[in-house]
Amino acid sequence: MSDDRSHPPYAASAAVAAPPPIPPQTPxxxxxxxxxxxxxxxxxxxxxxxxxxxxxxxxxxxxPVLIVMIRYWVFAAFVIALVARQPGGLRRAIRTKRPLTQIARGVILALEVVLMVEAFVRLGLIETHAVFSVYPLLVAALSGPVLRETVGWRRWTAIAIGFLGILVILNPGGGVISVTALLPFAAALMFALYGLLTRHVSRDDPAMVSFFWTGVSGAVAMTLIGIWDWQWLAPMDWVWMGCLCVCGMTSHYLMIRSYEMAEASALQPFGYTQLVWVSIIGVWLFGETLRPNVVVGGAIVVAAGIFTLWRQRRRSA
Structure with missing residues (x-):
């Protein structure tokens, strides 16, 4: 896969779920x-x-670095096991023509996950995801300077409208925008850069290679950072961590299966349903408030993102 169609809108939160960047090559x-x-x-x-x-x-x-480190240990094991079953196995997966870029991709994704976990705690699920949903627009905006791709006026208009939606969510007129409110935006920016680098390396490396380097380089980077904050989790917290890792492996597998059945460009808009789920769960479990400006701003961002995905699909067609 050689373009951004291999990235569903919420693969990051994926990212928080540390999703695979692109599934292994399939028929x-x-x-x-x-x-x-x-x-x-x-x-x-x-x-x-x-x-x-x-x-x-x-x-x-x-x-957050401790949580992400443990998750990446499991994720790396999952990646290695999955890649080992592909043609060529681990020997083929290790060989890359762009090792530095592959490592950078894995590190950027891992750090993006850390920012998202921190944002969940400080802002809650709803507001974090409402802002993070801007990432497809950032991909479109950065594809010109990073990949030398042409972005037409229609997509630039959608990008501008999407950023207006972010301003509605942040509500700068209601007070000073805190650094905390910018955490999910920074995460979205990192995830967009990760996606663009994935498209860049896909010109020389197959999907299996990128998948392998994402998991392994991310695990190594998080170990170097997170091992200094090591502490044993409480017994019940190990249960939560186990659930987190099981959900991660399950979601990765189901995502790969879905890409075997349909083109990624047709599936991308349905990744936005995660915003609906986190809104329901955030209100129900954590007592979060679904503020009107977040609803309106989120709807604007999602609409602009879907339009951008639609334009990309038409251009590809």
Whole structure:
């Protein structure tokens, strides 16, 4: 896969779920299974939402770098096991023509996950995801200077409208915008850069190689950072961590299966259903407030993002 169609809108939160950047190479999609693929993508978005719940629970008592480090240990093991079953196995996955870029991708994604966990604790699930949903617009905006791609006036208009939506969410007229409110925006910016670098390396490396380097380099980076904050989790917190890791592996597998059945460009808009799930869960479990400006701003950002994805799909067609 050689373009941004391999990235669903909430793969990051993915990212918080530390999702695979792009699934291993698969046969051409089967068109008559698109509905099943869409259903799986909606299910993946629900699982991502529960991952965020577990991340917020653990993030309230432990450093985010510790949580992400343990998760990446499991994620790396999952990646290695999955890649080992592909043609060529680990020997093929290790060989890359762009090692520095591959390492940078993995590190950027891991740090993005840390920012998202911190944002969950400080801002809550709803506001974090409302701001993070701007990331497809950032991909479109940065594709010109980073990848030398042409961005037409229609997509630039959608990008501008999407940023207006972010301003509505942040509500600068209601007070000074805090640094905390910018955490999910910074995470979205990092995830957009990660996506663009993934498209860049896909010109030379197959998906299996990028998948392998994402998990392994992220795990190494998080170990170097997070090991200094090591502490044993309480018995019940190990249960939450186990649920988090199981959800992560399940969502990765289901996402890969959905891409086997339909094109990623057809599935991307349904990744936005995660925003609905986290809104329901945030209000129900954590007593978060669904403020009117967040609802309106989030709707503007999502609409602009869907339009951008639609334009990209038309250009690809």
């Amino acid at each position: 051409p999609p089967v068109r008559d299974r698109t509905r099943l693929a869409i259903a799986l993508m909606c299910l993946v978005s629900l699982i991502f939402a529960f991952q965020d719940v577990f991340s917020r629970i653990l993030g309230g008592d432990y450093p």
